[in-house]
Amino acid sequence: MVTRISYRTRRKVKNALFVSILTAMTCLAVLPLLSLLWSIGVHGIAALAGLLGASLSRRTAGALLVKALVQSLLTMAAAAALSVPLGVAAAIYSSQYAGLRAGRMIRFAIDIQSGSPSILAGMVLFALLPRTSPLLAGVLALVLYMLPVVARTADQVLAAVPVAYIEGSLALGASRFQTIFATVLPTSRTSLITALLFVIARMAGETAPLLIILDGGTTSGGGAGFQPLPLRLYSDLTQGGSFPHQVVYAEALLLLVVIVAVYGLARWIDRSHR
């Protein structure tokens, strides 16, 4: 009798220990994000408030900040305009047209590509086009990195369309072409937009593909050249000892706000159309 009770207690204690370890680990997993948001938020807001002050040099710093933001958005828009249609088209083929084996092979190839590190995209472009305008090089490097990611994401969204819908449409006499535009794309529109926005949010902060193309961002001296926000941030950080902390924090906060806003938009579309 005594041993049975103690066995039961032991199991209960073990279970309680298990649950509390799980809870503690979950808190530990969330802690870095809270710390990150807190530190960047506090320093960034203080820095932005400082930059909004009247001093002339600070005002130019603010202007540079806005310039970097605009260049960032332009780069992103151009890269997305090139890679989204191409990637989605490839995904339509691999999910709707390709046979079972061909589809599997295409998917495997694109999967492996999408796992390749972002820094390699910049290196490859540097080797292919060493002397080209930084804007073009930056956009192309981003496209090279983004294309397989877009194709893979879109393929997964399109593959999630219920087969019964597609078969129904084909049974009614619609061609593949009609099925895609009347059934597949309308059914998956919301998920597709959400997933692509999520990809864009991740790409908007990519520094590595731009890095090597723009020669670390240091050649053209300060804000004279073409420097999207993430790149500016990196070059400010690596310029060494005397980097202007205020500007770095303000830039970081700005970038964070833009990216979280795109992410929030994706979440909101996902929520409101389901």
Add this chain to the structure above:
Amino acid sequence: MKRVSTQGWNGIFASVLAVCVLVVIGAGILDAATLIIAAAPSIREFGVSFLWISAWNPIHHLYGALPFLYGSLLTVSIALLLAGVIGVTTAVALTQINVQWLRSVVSLLLEILAVIPSVIYGIWALLVVAPVLVRLSGRAGAVPGEFAASGFGVLTAGVVLGVMVMPTVVALTREAIASAPKDIAEAAIALGATRQETVALAVMPFARKGILGSLYLGLARAFGEAVAVSLVIGNQPQIGGSLFARADSLASMLAHALTGVGSPLQTAAVYEIGLLLFLITSVFYGLGRAYIARDAISPRLQPW
């Protein structure tokens, strides 16, 4: 007549799409080919010994990958240890502890963690992680003076990498656990098993493969991360033999190696490092994919 033209359009559309597929896959082949061609002089010069030459010496024209392999392996191991232990337990908590608000808040936060760019992680590492690690290790005693001064080194880089990889591990492990058969877990509970016993005996055996896959994918991501690591690892190609020593990883060296003007051989050696990184990440990515059933993953909001 009409029917023929519909068929015609269908065929044209399909071939346009097929060309797009070829462009996407061709871009990947172009990637690999460019790396191989650009690395050719170095491959010819050093052969296989590139892997174990432990010097990166522009003066004597001697370049080897060993210091960078060492830096990568060490930082990635720390990252995987952290992300594996914390990430897998968090995923278990998210699926097994039935508190709705905790579940949605934590998954939201982890998704945000996944979109934050690596430069921002770099700033956070300089601002928070490095000072905290210096203070913690100072309290534990016996810290090299150099680390105490800057906080740069293998340990800091590994911890930051661990945080960056965690969303991947949590999301994939959660999918793996969710796709384990429900009835067996329910049967275990019906037989009077505690939560802990259910997880250990009726859930984990089915999720083991998926968890392994998530760790492989996390490994591939950790190897390829350049920007945040290069900000805190110290950027010195040396084999320090200590967690507090400065080092350099394959990816982080690429972030700063091409900016300086170097000899053609040096540039080729840098590209060979890139090729090596490409091979390593492809292998781990392929392994991870092999372990994870594709349709088990929800297509929306994928954090990797």
